[in-house]
Amino acid sequence: MKNLMKAVFAASVIGASVAATAHDMVPGEPQQQPILLQGGTLYTITNGIQEDTDLLFAEGKITAIGRDLAAPENAQVIDVTGKHIYPGLIALDTTLGLVEIGAVRATDDQDEVGNITPEVSGHTAYNPDSEVIPTIRYNGITHAQIVPQGNLIMGRSSLLQTDGWTYEDAGEALNVGVHVSWPRTGLNTAWWERRSPEEQRKANAEALAELKQAFIDARAYYDAKQAGELNGTDLRWEAMTGLFDGSSTLFVHANDKRQMEQAIDFSQEHGFELVLMGARDAWRMTEQLAAAEVPVVYGAMYGLPSRHDEAYDQAYATPAALAAAGVNFALSYPGYWDIRNLAFAAGNSVAYGLDHATALEAITLKPAQVMGVADKVGSLEVGKQASLVVSEGDILNHLEQDIQWMFIDGSLVDLNNRHMQLYKKYQQKP
């Protein structure tokens, strides 16, 4: 019976793929019946690697993990012997769904006009029908943080599931935090920079002053609001009130050591919950970052060295350095179509010294913590949402990653995508 079920289930998945070549991928239905994944290797994140173990989920939640679990009545049973089961990957720092074709302006909703735009929210422009989204699911990503781009205060980000009819349907956590692109601190020595060092320093200082003024104004607004002394609503400062009442995170995008130092001082002064995004120079200040307990979302696992004289593998080796120093960090792959390389990039960190389990945690549980949803996703634990992927082999390795099944909140996700469709279509061309 079990084997029969597996065959039926597999056939239905494949059937869905073939049928889907003619049209868009349909969002998964809410989980109708319990599903038992039998005999897999579970990368639980919170409880090590469990080989030859079953995982049962129902009504969207993981209900049991263990050996030889009994299949409930009407359960779908999937034999995953030899396969690897991971929590769904969480891609931080992306513009998924905000842009379809980089060079076509009409498809680009990443960057609102103005330097201070905290009022914009990434999810409001998220296109759940973007052709890009199914392609990144194919690589195991179940959630993505949608971040507005821009200068200084860029807007607010939300964490969305990568399958859904609307952004509401896909919403995991909306308006999680305010994103700041920290003003440049160092000198740009690139050839296109025509300003003198003095002019650059002046411009840097002006940008920092503009940023700080915005926070002064936002704070003043918050205080006046608390006291009932506002003249009217200001959407900009309204969007930042969460920073002052502690309900919202401050995400600072900063790569240079001096930027990060300023951002840490700044947020300590204001008492913000700070997360550093990008953080290329984090290796230069690991002790400081560990001591300040600032979460870091490192985004350059494949990066070129930031400076000419840095070691060729500096960006590759930085996650290992952060881990060794006890820095609390996640890994990201900023971008949109290219975020499908997230797992491989984490694998590259392993090639340059990071522990495999830490690398996995950095693209599952750590991002969930950063986004404040670690109680729901990010690990394989009973009670958490059944957002997980099944891969033929090691998800971090190109040679083994092969996602067979993806579930988000227990719903089976269609892994078909534009690329598979075109591939299958042109396989038929004579």
Add this chain to the structure above:
Amino acid sequence: MKASIHLSKVTLALLAALPIVAAASQTTPIRGLQDNSSTFVAIQNATIVTEPGKQLENATLVVRNGKIISVNSNNRAPDGARVIDATGHTIYPGFIDAYSNYGVPKPEQAERRSRNVPPIYNNKREGGNAANDAIHAQQDWFQSFANDSKAATPYIEQGFTAVQSARLDGIFQGQAVTVSLADKIANDVIYRAEAKHFGSFDKGSSKQQYPSSLMGSIALVRQTLADANWYESAYGKDAHNGPVEFNAALAELTGIEQEGMVFRVEDDKTLLRAHDLLSQFQVPVTYVGSNYEYARIDAIKAANSKIILPLNFPSAPAVDGVDDDLDVELADLRHWERAPGNAAALAQAGIDFSFTMNQLEKSGEFWPNVRKAVKHGLSKDVALAALTTVPAEIAGIADKAGKIATGYMADFVIAEGDLFTNGEIKSVWLQGEEVSLKPLTKAVFAGDFDVQIANESARLTLKDGKNVSGELTVGEQSNKLRNASRTDEALQFVVDADFAGVNGAWRMRLNQIADTSYRGTAVAPDGRSLDITATRTNSTEAEQDAADSDAVTYVSQLTFPNVAYGQTALPERVNLHIKNATVWTADEAGVLENTDILVRDGNFYRIGEDLSTPRGYTVIDATGMHVTPGIIDEHSHIAIDRGVNEGSEALTSEVRIGDVVNPDDIHIYRSLAGGTTMAQLLHGSANPVGGQAQVIKLRWGATGDQMKLDAAPPSIKFALGENVKQSNWGTTFTTRYPQTRMGVETVIRDGFTAALEYAERKAAYDKLSRSEKAKTAPPRTDYRLDALLEILNSERFVHAHSYVQSEILMLIRLAEEFGFTLTTFTHILEGYKVATEMAKHGAGGSTFADWWAYKFEVYDAIPQNACLMHEKGVLTSINSDSNDLQRRLNTEAAKAVRYCGVSEHEALQMVTLNPAKQLKVDEYVGSIKEGKHADFVLWNAHPLSAYAQPQQTWINARKYFDRERDAELRVALVEEKQQLIQKVLGSSASDRNGSGGSYKQPQPTWHCDSEHDVWMDAFALDTHNHGGQH
């Protein structure tokens, strides 16, 4: 007649208005009285340096009518000469600057084109000028030369008496004029009317699009010189389409092989490039250097040319702030330390050079910088030669200037002390007339003096500076001098004193009468005048430079290239026995476990199990390791200097990436560290027919030329689609043909058609009889069409940037119509849609592994592209087009395993053997096979896995990357950088501040469509945002 009377009135008025002495001119009418002042002068008792290394003591220099009439060692002046006593002084030949913009119009400031202004493709045609606005070869600058005393002054103050001058603007700048700096009319000061041609690669004030890159400028020079040769034999005859045009620029260039050029370059690399180019046309060249020559001194020595050196040493990078080192590169610190030693390095290598004031921020920095060069090890004789005999030769006046000799122009410098340590220029003589800067004799009023006044003794202590100060001590009583002031001869002051029983304010004056003896007058408070005699007992004049004169020592390394991670020497070729590796042959042998490789004389010699180690072989125990062939990248834009696109015109097949290979690029090293050993450097994709490509091996440390793989047959970049029709260039780029894919087809078709007709004309000309040839212009060599013709003759191979299926098919059919085979479609993201057609044609495909969605034409790109092409028989490779991806093509290849299940062996071939085939070098490289070049990588894990790390990368059995050595270099460079920072922090202001010199500009990350005018420093579009464009 009326007109000429009118003119002479104007001339008269001008002459009256201008303070120009026209006495020596023979044709200028005398108005008013004649000036027949005597010009007969003898300067006696001087040390005369007649030329570098030769000097006469106590000699007499006799000048008359602007020339030197004798140099007498007997110290006797001829009767009738005005005698000047130059005791204690040295006379040097007047200095000559062979690179100047004196007395001719200054260039207009080149403007950066705003994005809102449409591009300019054509220039104004006037006076038979060239078709490019950067070519001013028809200009003979003597024609607009006029003396300019204001501009001459800063030169004269530094001891210069003559300059070679032209307007420093553009590529061919015209022919310079060598002139005296004397304040006389042009007729009198022109020493050589037609001196050297001046040039550079910088298009200067030209607003024309072409050339927009260094390689474009090089191509323009090449074509122009070829045109000049053609014009010499063609002018006056008939070409196929009519009489040969008049072309003033080409006419002037016909003599350039005799007249020679002065050519300005930005750095050592461009000097070598210019030399390769100009020597092909037998143009003798003097380079205006950069002070980077020391970094490639052997190669520059081989260029066998003189160099004109500016003395604009760079300011030290800012390192005062606690984090400033984050913004500072080791290479710049090194150059700051060594730039002042460049002259000494050239001298050491036996390269002749001269100094120029050009590019100095302030003229007053000239001598301090010459002295700096001397402190860095330059001999004084060579330094003097750099100011006299060498520039005289360059400027074409060695027969009349640059030495002190009978018959030479009376151009010389009188100085006190050694100019090359701390001497001072007192006067400069131009054509026998003195410009006095300081008096020859100036009394010394500094030191301690024994003073006698009215038979009483006193002591006087004086300090001389901006003001004279001091005190007078009589007995126990000391009083400060008041109101002290001096002239060249006398010192006067007021002092309270008690002499001869008269107490009060004394007024005193002193004159120097001999070396240490003085005489003067003291006026007592009662009005009496008394004599003073004084003897100077010591001098407080500082010998301050004594401490500075220690030889300079360097803390920096000098490596190849001279940047962080550079090589101290090129690696040795080694015979190797690699033991017990997993060998990925990327060839028919497949993957071999527990296998040995012998490498002999640079090649793979034997591959097998348990081989024995021949004597003298180095053994590498590769147990647990993997060996693959070196990775080959079909599509790379690293190691390219100053522009990847000559994107100005639709067809630019004449430009050559090979002209601009940049051996300093750190990405060469980084790519080696990723296992890449060979790359095809491609022109960008801004035009349908781009430039010629260059295949290099990543021989980090070698020169650009040494990196080239000569065995690789010529290739060229074509491009189709959005980039070439300028779809994403903004709204002003809408006028160049083509703007549609239809036009792309026709413009390429037109190019090939023109090339065929060109070939026919050449063939027809060759068949003409001698007498017919005498009447017929030979066909003009056209490098653009030559390259297209090579394609049609299957001597040059096309790598075509392409995305969508219609354009791929179009180019295939066009090639078939013209009878050649396209070698590789590169990018080719829709190759999977026409793979059958490609395979049938015989074209390869080189694709990104997984790029898509960055522009509309890649919306149908899929990561299964490589597999589909491969399955349908297309020779398939995976390329980088990126300095980042070029470091990890192994995992890019692994994506073909991930997305569509190609075998690992075949995936590896997509970055080794297959690109080698596409570059037509698979006979030599691309797989581990006996007889092929020993280009290989040692990996610590499965080479396609996410966890593989290259440990060593070898090219031709030379180890160019070693992770262990890299670890040592990291430590060493941190230490070296700290030492240099300490040196900067501890150095004097003058050493830190420099004189306006610059460092090499970092080259950007070039992308296919980086459409950047390197001369105007303007971008067509913003390409440095995330992800870039391809």
